[in-house]
Amino acid sequence: MISYEKRMAWFNQARFGMFIHWGLYSLLGRGEWTMFAERIPPDEYAKLSAQFKPAKFDADSWASLAKEAGMKYLVLTTRHHDGFCLYDSKVSDFTSVKTAARRDFVAEYVKSCRKAGLKVGFYHSLLDWRFPGYFNRKKYPDSFQAMVKQLHDQVRELMTNYGKIDYLFYDGEWIPNVPMARGMEEGKGKSPEIAKLWRAKELNRMVRKFQPEIIINNRSGLDEDVDTPEQAVAASKPGRASESCMTMGDSCGWGYIKNNSNFKTTTQLIQYLVTAASGAGNYLLNIGPKPDGTIREEEVTRLKEIGKWMKVNAESIYSSERITTHNSPVGDWLGGIIGKTTAKGNNLYWHIFRWPGETASIPGIKNEVLSATVLATGQKVKIEQTTDGRLFLTGLPKEPPDQNDTVIKLKLDGKPKTINYNGIPL
Numbered sequence: 453m454i455s456y457e458k459r460m461a462w463f464n465q466a467r468f469g470m471f472i473h474w475g476l477y478s479l480l481g482r483g484e485w486t487m488f489a490e491r492i493p494p495d496e497y498a499k500l501s502a503q504f505k506p507a508k509f510d511a512d513s514w515a516s517l518a519k520e521a522g523m524k525y526l527v528l529t530t531r532h533h534d535g536f537c538l539y540d541s542k543v544s545d546f547t548s549v550k551t552a553a554r555r556d557f558v559a560e561y562v563k564s565c566r567k568a569g570l571k572v573g574f575y576h577s578l579l580d581w582r583f584p585g586y587f588n589r590k591k592y593p594d595s596f597q598a599m600v601k602q603l604h605d606q607v608r609e610l611m612t613n614y615g616k617i618d619y620l621f622y623d624g625e626w627i628p629n630v631p632m633a634r635g636m637e638e639g640k641g642k643s644p645e646i647a648k649l650w651r652a653k654e655l656n657r658m659v660r661k662f663q664p665e666i667i668i669n670n671r672s673g674l675d676e677d678v679d680t681p682e683q684a685v686a687a688s689k690p691g692r693a694s695e696s697c698m699t700m701g702d703s704c705g706w707g708y709i710k711n712n713s714n715f716k717t718t719t720q721l722i723q724y725l726v727t728a729a730s731g732a733g734n735y736l737l738n739i740g741p742k743p744d745g746t747i748r749e750e751e752v753t754r755l756k757e758i759g760k761w762m763k764v765n766a767e768s769i770y771s772s773e774r775i776t777t778h779n780s781p782v783g784d785w786l787g788g789i790i791g792k793t794t795a796k797g798n799n800l801y802w803h804i805f806r807w808p809g810e811t812a813s814i815p816g817i818k819n820e821v822l823s824a825t826v827l828a829t830g831q832k833v834k835i836e837q838t839t840d841g842r843l844f845l846t847g848l849p850k851e852p853p854d855q856n857d858t859v860i861k862l863k864l865d866g867k868p869k870t871i872n873y874n875g876i877p878l
């Protein structure tokens with residue numbers, strides 16, 4: 453079997469992906485939890501499939517927008533908790549092929565990702581609200597088992613009918629009245645009882661048999677390959693991959709919410725991406741396409757603006773590495789109050805979010821700094837270092853070259869080494 457390091461190589465290089473929540477719920481415009489939150493009976497909800505004929509769906513446009521933003525992979529909901537499949541499942545009639553749309557959107561999505569040179573990720577929900585056994589497995593044991601069988605059968609379909617799949621993002625592993633280990637902030641996946649009830653070991657063995665290089669996240673009750681903190685950015689743990697997923701708008705909805713007033717700014721989104729990369733983790737940024745398959749203006753604008761920033765600064769994000777001291781990524785601290793740092797090889801990238809003016813100071817670098825360059829302009833910056841590890845950059849422009857995040861590339865005399873001041877860690 454291919455080693456963990458080899459399997460994770462592309463993922464740790466990528467650092468940035470697009471999450472896509474799209475399905476029948478997009479028609480309602482109130483997010484992907486509407487069926488549950490408004491207690492819509494499954495039969496009534498299923499009628500939406502007669503209206504779901506997204507004439508403007510164009511997977512190429514999704515893939516090219518992701519590529520323009522600097523994203524290296526996509527993760528699409530093949531089936532969310534409502535049970536509706538965006539692909540040709542032979543074990544369900546509730547699919548986009550057998551209802552009004554008459555299309556296998558997953559097949560079109562896979563083709564477009566590959567054409568754009570992007571990695572293919574599938575999101576698949578373990579739970580399915582249509583099964584009474586999900587809500588009360590003691591009262592409806594057969595229904596619960598039928599839901600588990602559907603999961604195994606559908607994951608097998610997805611792993612065998614669409615060519616090489618790069619990433620499997622499970623979700624919805626939690627079961628009423630069963631203790632859960634996964635906290636949203638950490639994405640801790642291990643929960644033996646949950647794994648047993650979903651037969652997760654058997655499921656993932658089958659996945660890896662058909663897709664030996666695939667990456668599996670930590671949401672089947674087993675840790676598998678990737679921690680997945682949600683709506684918060686957390687650093688990866690030593691030796692383990694991590695991916696922080698986040699909505700652009702309100703955290704209550706990943707699917708299309710018609711009137712979503714709280715969109716994060718481009719500046720915030722870039723700084724979340726940097727924070728993830730500073731902790732050697734990935735950032736999976738979500739879009740919720742409209743029912744017709746188009747992407748709303750607020751999301752397009754932000755992704756294009758992020759792409760403009762990435763055009764100049766991507767080297768400070770892709771393949772970022774851990775800088776660790778006392779078990780925490782110094783990148784979180786080394787940037788001081790005014791920003792954060794990411795690292796790669798002998799380079800430290802100082803991301804300055806809050807521009808200090810003509811002089812900037814950063815403590816804690818043990819290395820000799822050989823050069824300092826503003827990535828946005830190419831300006832070489834004057835360096836002064838003190839014997840106790842303080843670095844001063846002078847002759848900077850009065851105003852920030854990039855309001856979102858101006859990156860200064862520091863070439864060091866070796867891999868970044870840091871100083872603990874009088875035993876007080878950074």
Ligand code: FHN
Pocket residue numbers: 484485623624682697706
């Ligand atoms: O319930 C889902 C939610 O709808 C969304 O898919 C997120 C994305 O990771 N996951 C679950 C909430 O934790």
